[in-house]
Amino acid sequence: MRIGIITYYRVANFGANLQAVSTYKYLKSIGHSPIFIHYMSRQLYASTDGHYHTNAQVKAHLDFVDSVILDQTETCFNADDINNAIERYGIEAIIIGSDAVLQHHPLLSRIHIHGRRLKRVAIERVNDERMFPNLFWGCNINPTIKKAMMSASAQNSAYKFFTSKLKGRMNEALSRFSYISVRDTWTRDMLKAITGKEVPITPDPVFAFNQNATELIPNKDEILQKFRLPEKYILVSFLNVGIPTDIVNKLKDRFAETAECVALPSPIGIQFCHSYRLEIPLPLNPADWYALIKYSCGYIGNNMHPVVVALHNNVPCFSIDNYSCYDFWGRPQENGASKIEDLLKRFHIEGNRIVPYKNNTHDLDIIIEEHISSFPKEDVKAIRTTLYENYRIMMESIIKSLQQ
Numbered sequence: 001m002r003i004g005i006i007t008y009y010r011v012a013n014f015g016a017n018l019q020a021v022s023t024y025k026y027l028k029s030i031g032h033s034p035i036f037i038h039y040m041s042r043q044l045y046a047s048t049d050g051h052y053h054t055n056a057q058v059k060a061h062l063d064f065v066d067s068v069i070l071d072q073t074e075t076c077f078n079a080d081d082i083n084n085a086i087e088r089y090g091i092e093a094i095i096i097g098s099d100a101v102l103q104h105h106p107l108l109s110r111i112h113i114h115g116r117r118l119k120r121v122a123i124e125r126v127n128d129e130r131m132f133p134n135l136f137w138g139c140n141i142n143p144t145i146k147k148a149m150m151s152a153s154a155q156n157s158a159y160k161f162f163t164s165k166l167k168g169r170m171n172e173a174l175s176r177f178s179y180i181s182v183r184d185t186w187t188r189d190m191l192k193a194i195t196g197k198e199v200p201i202t203p204d205p206v207f208a209f210n211q212n213a214t215e216l217i218p219n220k221d222e223i224l225q226k227f228r229l230p231e232k233y234i235l236v237s238f239l240n241v242g243i244p245t246d247i248v249n250k251l252k253d254r255f256a257e258t259a260e261c262v263a264l265p266s267p268i269g270i271q272f273c274h275s276y277r278l279e280i281p282l283p284l285n286p287a288d289w290y291a292l293i294k295y296s297c298g299y300i301g302n303n304m305h306p307v308v309v310a311l312h313n314n315v316p317c318f319s320i321d322n323y324s325c326y327d328f329w330g331r332p333q334e335n336g337a338s339k340i341e342d343l344l345k346r347f348h349i350e351g352n353r354i355v356p357y358k359n360n361t362h363d364l365d366i367i368i369e370e371h372i373s374s375f376p377k378e379d380v381k382a383i384r385t386t387l388y389e390n391y392r393i394m395m396e397s398i399i400k401s402l403q404q
Contacts, residue, residue, distance in 0.1 A: 017064055056283040103131070108158070247365050296310075307319050
């Protein structure tokens with residue numbers, strides 16, 4: 001079957017690249033012909049493909065995607081573009097996801113106080129693909145084409161602000177899907193508020209990367225040699241989230257007897273001050289990024305997909321959780337919206353996180369060292385095995401729903 005896939009994939013984001021590749025490789029392995037529909041807003045296109053020749057890290061992301069995902073459409077900015085691609089490439093069905101493809105951010109949720117000294121009221125701007133209706137919700141796509149939603153996320157969408165009329169339109173869009181699953185409890189609860197129905201929570205496709213894309217992963221010796229790393233190392237990767245520099249540097253001493261701390265950049269570089277001997281340089285290939293985490297003795301830092309990669313490979317991890325919702329005053333809310341909190345709860349290690357600006361960072365180095373050293377590897381190994389089985393069942397259910 002010729003299956004079109006719509007998700008974030010040609011972006012400067014390691015996790016988005018890997019989840020797309022995992023899906024592509026899986027569908028190829030079971031005899032289907034996947035083709036990625038290159039859908040994004042013009043705003044997002046300008047910050048990705050538009051920087052291909054001027055930003056070496058953006059180029060590294062897109063080159064990796066293009067080297068693996070050999071079947072892609074031209075860029076599609078609207079429903080007409082997608083429907084033309086469906087006809088041109090003989091697409092018989094569509095999978096949307098994984099990733100944050102079910103977003104809508106009402107105006108009230110985007111008004112905040114900004115600034116530390118000079119306070120001002122600001123309205124957060126969002127790209128078109130983060131507001132309903134859009135193509136990720138299946139809106140205006142050829143109704144004769146069956147569609148499945150795979151491990152979707154709402155990315156903290158404030159669904160309690162949705163009006164009844166809006167939820168009715170969303171419910172109508174979702175009713176056209178033959179299969180729907182979500183990645184976290186927040187999105188599950190949002191869809192229940194919209195549709196009145198319970199949908200399953202299923203794994204991110206990166207939880208199957210070892211099985212689906214084994215040949216793309218460099219071996220440990222290659223990684224150690226390429227980045228001149230010691231046999232045992234711990235990756236540290238903080239964004240600008242208010243972790244004091246002295247805490248960052250104390251981690252080096254905390255782990256001195258077991259592993260060397262190494263700074264890992266985000267796609268925009270190292271965003272924190274440190275006194276570590278080593279830091280991973282950019283540009284960084286997503287397969288190397290995955291392998292760096294896979295062979296490490298621990299990951300400490302922000303973002304969800306590094307934690308997914310760590311858990312998938314039974315690597316101890318501690319999250320500086322930047323996925324909380326924020327109130328009008330810019331204060332983080334512990335309201336269950338964090339996908340990191342949701343993920344760690346699934347592994348029964350919800351203590352392996354801290355919310356910056358909310359929790360006291362005093363003695364954070366001690367807290368992190370304790371959680372890394374007491375990481376329950378056997379329990380995590382058992383749960384990741386279950387998640388892979390859940391992934392396999394999900395994919396079989398998706399294919400069956402598209403073929404019926």
